[in-house]
Amino acid sequence: xKLIFEKGNTNRGLTLMPECDVPVVNVSAGFERKxxxxxxxxSETEISRHYTELTKRTFGVNNxxxxxxxxxxxxxxxxxxxxxxxxxxxxxxxxQPEHTVQxxxxxYYLADKYLSKITGMDHMDFQPAAGxxxxxxxxxxxxxxxxxxxxxxxDKIIVPDSAHGTNPASAAMAGFTVINVPSTEEGFVDTDxxxxxxxxxxxxxxxxxxxxxxxxxxxxxxxxxxIHEAGGLNYYDGANLNAIMGVARPGDMGFDVVHLNxxxxxSTPHGGGGPGSGPVGCKxxxxxxxxxxxxxxxxxxxxxxxxxxxxxxxxxDFYGNFLVVVRALTYIMTLGREGLKDASxxxxxxxxxxxxxxxxxxxxxxxxxxxxxxxxxxxxxxxKDKSVSALDxxxxxxxxxxxxPTMYFPLIVHEALMVEPTxxxxxxxxxxxxxxxxxxHNKAYEEPELLHASPTTKPIGRPDEVMAARNPILRxxx
Amino acid sequence: MGTYVPNTKExxxxxxxxxxxxxxxxxxxxxxxxxxxxxxLDIPKGMSEMEVSMKMxxxxxxxKVFKSVFRGxxxxxxYIPAIVKQVVSKEEFITAYTPYQAEISQGxxxxxxxxxTMICELTGMQVSxxxxxxxxxxAAEAVIMSKERKRKKALISASVNPMIIETIGTYITGxxxxxxxxxxxxxxTDLESLKxxxxxxxxxxxxQQPNFYGLLEDGDGIGGILSGSDxxxxxxxxxxxxxxxxxxxxxxxxxxxxxxxxxxxxxSFGGPYLGFMATTDKLMRRLPGRIVGETxxxxxxxxxxxxxxxxxxxxxxxxxxxxxCSNQALCAxxxxxxxxxxxxxxxxxxxxxSMSKAHYLAERLCEIEGFDMVYKGxxxxxxxxxxxxxxxxxxxxxxxxxxxxxxxLNDKHILWCATELNTKNEIDAMIEIxxxxxx
Numbered sequence: 001x002k003l004i005f006e007k008g009n010t011n012r013g014l015t016l017m018p019e020c021d022v023p024v025v026n027v028s029a030g031f032e033r034k035x036x037x038x039x040x041x042x043s044e045t046e047i048s049r050h051y052t053e054l055t056k057r058t059f060g061v062n063n064x065x066x067x068x069x070x071x072x073x074x075x076x077x078x079x080x081x082x083x084x085x086x087x088x089x090x091x092x093x094x095x096q097p098e099h100t101v102q103x104x105x106x107x108y109y110l111a112d113k114y115l116s117k118i119t120g121m122d123h124m125d126f127q128p129a130a131g132x133x134x135x136x137x138x139x140x141x142x143x144x145x146x147x148x149x150x151x152x153x154x155d156k157i158i159v160p161d162s163a164h165g166t167n168p169a170s171a172a173m174a175g176f177t178v179i180n181v182p183s184t185e186e187g188f189v190d191t192d193x194x195x196x197x198x199x200x201x202x203x204x205x206x207x208x209x210x211x212x213x214x215x216x217x218x219x220x221x222x223x224x225x226x227i228h229e230a231g232g233l234n235y236y237d238g239a240n241l242n243a244i245m246g247v248a249r250p251g252d253m254g255f256d257v258v259h260l261n262x263x264x265x266x267s268t269p270h271g272g273g274g275p276g277s278g279p280v281g282c283k284x285x286x287x288x289x290x291x292x293x294x295x296x297x298x299x300x301x302x303x304x305x306x307x308x309x310x311x312x313x314x315x316x317d318f319y320g321n322f323l324v325v326v327r328a329l330t331y332i333m334t335l336g337r338e339g340l341k342d343a344s345x346x347x348x349x350x351x352x353x354x355x356x357x358x359x360x361x362x363x364x365x366x367x368x369x370x371x372x373x374x375x376x377x378x379x380x381x382x383x384k385d386k387s388v389s390a391l392d393x394x395x396x397x398x399x400x401x402x403x404x405p406t407m408y409f410p411l412i413v414h415e416a417l418m419v420e421p422t423x424x425x426x427x428x429x430x431x432x433x434x435x436x437x438x439x440x441h442n443k444a445y446e447e448p449e450l451l452h453a454s455p456t457t458k459p460i461g462r463p464d465e466v467m468a469a470r471n472p473i474l475r476x477x478x
Numbered sequence: 479m480g481t482y483v484p485n486t487k488e489x490x491x492x493x494x495x496x497x498x499x500x501x502x503x504x505x506x507x508x509x510x511x512x513x514x515x516x517x518x519l520d521i522p523k524g525m526s527e528m529e530v531s532m533k534m535x536x537x538x539x540x541x542k543v544f545k546s547v548f549r550g551x552x553x554x555x556x557y558i559p560a561i562v563k564q565v566v567s568k569e570e571f572i573t574a575y576t577p578y579q580a581e582i583s584q585g586x587x588x589x590x591x592x593x594x595t596m597i598c599e600l601t602g603m604q605v606s607x608x609x610x611x612x613x614x615x616x617a618a619e620a621v622i623m624s625k626e627r628k629r630k631k632a633l634i635s636a637s638v639n640p641m642i643i644e645t646i647g648t649y650i651t652g653x654x655x656x657x658x659x660x661x662x663x664x665x666x667t668d669l670e671s672l673k674x675x676x677x678x679x680x681x682x683x684x685x686q687q688p689n690f691y692g693l694l695e696d697g698d699g700i701g702g703i704l705s706g707s708d709x710x711x712x713x714x715x716x717x718x719x720x721x722x723x724x725x726x727x728x729x730x731x732x733x734x735x736x737x738x739x740x741x742x743x744x745x746s747f748g749g750p751y752l753g754f755m756a757t758t759d760k761l762m763r764r765l766p767g768r769i770v771g772e773t774x775x776x777x778x779x780x781x782x783x784x785x786x787x788x789x790x791x792x793x794x795x796x797x798x799x800x801x802x803c804s805n806q807a808l809c810a811x812x813x814x815x816x817x818x819x820x821x822x823x824x825x826x827x828x829x830x831x832s833m834s835k836a837h838y839l840a841e842r843l844c845e846i847e848g849f850d851m852v853y854k855g856x857x858x859x860x861x862x863x864x865x866x867x868x869x870x871x872x873x874x875x876x877x878x879x880x881x882x883x884x885x886x887l888n889d890k891h892i893l894w895c896a897t898e899l900n901t902k903n904e905i906d907a908m909i910e911i912x913x914x915x916x917x
Binding site for chain 1: 795
């Protein structure tokens with residue numbers, strides 16, 4: 001397909017701007033742009049058709065089943081988008097006087113209140129723009145806490161070997177050294193190994209629960225107390241909160257800091273890679289370190305509270321990805337206390353239903369026949385028997401119009417496919433997916449070369465990634 | 479309660495039976511009782527879509543939408559072409575995930591590749607990434623990117639937006655980097671001080687163009703001071719201004735960053751916005767975040783993929799160049815559609831209109847007693863004036879007329895902004911209101 005730069009013709013364009021109604025002022029020579037500026041020169045028709053063509057080469061949740069483990073690709077309700085587009089939210093300047101933005105502040109206030117209750121935290125801050133940004137912010141709180149107590153030796157963050165890549169990356173970015181701890185054969189945190197690595201240099205421990213293989217860490221209270229006894233703090237990665245809303249709360253498991261992904265659990269769309277929102281929650285004793293400004297409510301009037309002397313400071317412009325928070329709040333208000341629990345129950349039910357129906361065909365190395373909201377398949381045997389990899393399997397699913405599960409994660413499972421169906425899929429969709437998974441598995445044994453050659457029905461076949469990295473072409477010729 | 483679970487209770491029951499369970503509770507029997515919640519969550523009951531819609535509209539109505547805006551300060555109200563809103567409302571773009579599966583994500587990948595190209599064009603730089611969270615985090619990432627083994631200090635001009643400076647401070651606290659602030663003179667980065675502050679520990683110099691006060695910095699002068707050194711020159715810029723102002727590359731900049739919000743993205747009470755980052759080929763592999771590259775598929779067809787992933791967290795974990803994972807993809811697409819819609823001439827026109835209106839506004843404001851320009855330097859579409867009378871009262875009066883006046887920097891100074899949306903009539907009407915108020 002052509003690039004937008006390869007369409008149109010010089011002097012084509014839209015008529016968007018009026019004549020200037022004041023004297024025209026030009027930039028003085030020293031500041032004037034001399035360099036050519038080659039932007040597309042296209043008509044509105046061409047723009048409209050160009051992007052419509054691009055939608056045909058894009059796969060959204062509206063296009064089909066998206067069981068992408070750890071990403072919680074649930075349906076994105078349209079009311080949330082409609083509300084976010086209201087001018088009362090979308091056309092408000094961030095630096096308007098407080099009394100003219102009471103509605104915006106109320107959104108943040110309510111979202112803080114509800115998400116604190118859902119996670120068992122005392123406060124929630126919305127500056128972080130995505131999950132990884134939330135991790136960074138949460139780890140800064142841990143850093144500030146230790147520094148404030150003059151406990152300056154604590155420079156290690158412990159991370160299980162099954163953790164998301166962002167966990168160690170965020171810890172390093174926040175200035176910590178990362179210690180990896182192995183998992184047990186059953187896929188849980190190895191408490192003996194954990195005991196061995198904790199000490200006076202432990203700043204904190206990061207964990208997602210249910211963990212990344214879809215199992216609830218049964219020894220969670222023991223794990224969090226090992227860290228607390230060593231003087232460290234416990235950090236909850238909210239990637240998998242969709243399994244336990246209304247059932248259990250990180251705050252009751254011994255976690256001191258959490259981040260959530262509103263674009264996973266709280267149904268806000270992913271936008272092809274963002275914007276997300278990664279609010280950070282914490283217990284009261286850490287509140288003074290949260291980013292500022294904070295929003296407080298007195299006598300039904302909302303105000304910004306500016307400086308906490310101990311705050312870690314801002315982590316971004318203004319206050320956060322506001323319109324994403326508007327969407328999440330709309331969702332929480334729609335579902336309410338029963339609806340959130342119902343969502344988690346059905347997320348777990350759908351995952352168990354799929355796993356149950358696949359377990360005789362596929363190797364599911366962990367969980368003894370049960371899982372939470374997601375489960376991990378290992379195709380190691382298929383790889384050994386027929387040289388068909390998890391990648392080949394995933395690419396074949398594309399031809400069946402299923403978005404493949406997450407591949408090669410967590411790292412502790414070989415040839416991993418991580419399946420998370422979410423609660424918003426019908427039984428028919430799950431049944432059909434189960435059938436397709438089995439069909440592809442059969443095909444892999446009968447005609448493995450077909451899987452190596454897949455996909456064949458998409459706009460492109462497999463791209464040459466090595467060539468892309470060796471000889472990077474990162475922009476068009478204009 | 480509202481719900482998006484499609485399966486009926488009866489279907490749910492059948493599925494439970496199929497896996498050998500009798501109730502939903504049994505799904506969670508692996509969770510120890512000590513951590514299970516006793517009773518329902520302490521949040522309100524759910525609502526129907528209609529009730530939620532009414533409730534949220536009620537909340538939105540508590541905000542005031544100003545018909546005239548003369549405030550910028552990091553967030554700018556420009557005209558957003560109808561085609562932009564239409565394109566980025568397409569459900570496929572809104573609901574797609576990060577384009578890891580290239581074969582079914584060519585639409586998103588190509589749109590990012592086009593965005594990268596446009597950012598390179600605007601800034602004159604060679605390589606752009608797929609976006610970061612906003613202008614402040616873009617600047618912070620650029621500072622981190624500039625670090626060398628022996629160069630760990632960032633010099634940041636005091637004329638950079640204070641929110642950006644604060645964000646950089648948060649990012650580098652607790653790491654092996656630190657920062658110093660370059661003082662300003664007459665609202666501009668003081669080049670003499672800058673020269674004195676440079677040493678062998680200096681990793682980068684960051685300035686904003688136009689700066690926080692709207693003034694045009696001596697980008698060439700700073701480029702001259704830094705040229706030939708190993709110190710990275712970082713410039714944070716307003717992308718609209720680049721329709722008429724020198725591109726960062728023309729100043730010899732190493733890393734250009736900025737807030738992309740003015741490119742078709744609404745004010746939205748501060749977010750989501752768009753951070754952009756562009757750099758030289760030499761620094762390409764240090765860029766944080768996603769980058770899309772062009773390649774070919776198995777049959778030789780043009781294809782786009784996420785590339786140079788060896789920099790990223792999912793591969794490098796604690797050794798990654800940044801932890802960034804989700805970025806602002808849909809906002810990047812918004813900016814790309816905006817730039818395609820306005821084109822070169824349109825962008826020039828928006829920049830020129832904004833600049834001309836701001837100068838007209840400045841001239842008219844200075845007719846009022848007690849209003850004077852605080853700085854003498856050349857400005858783009860923002861500038862600072864004194865206010866002859868009580869600033870809060872003045873802005874309060876404007877508010878009663880549906881006008882969001884300039885941003886009060888303190889109790890004497892106001893930072894004003896104009897864009898193409900501010901008509902001459904609107905400006906004249908405001909001047910009359912201010913004149914009445916001062917008298």
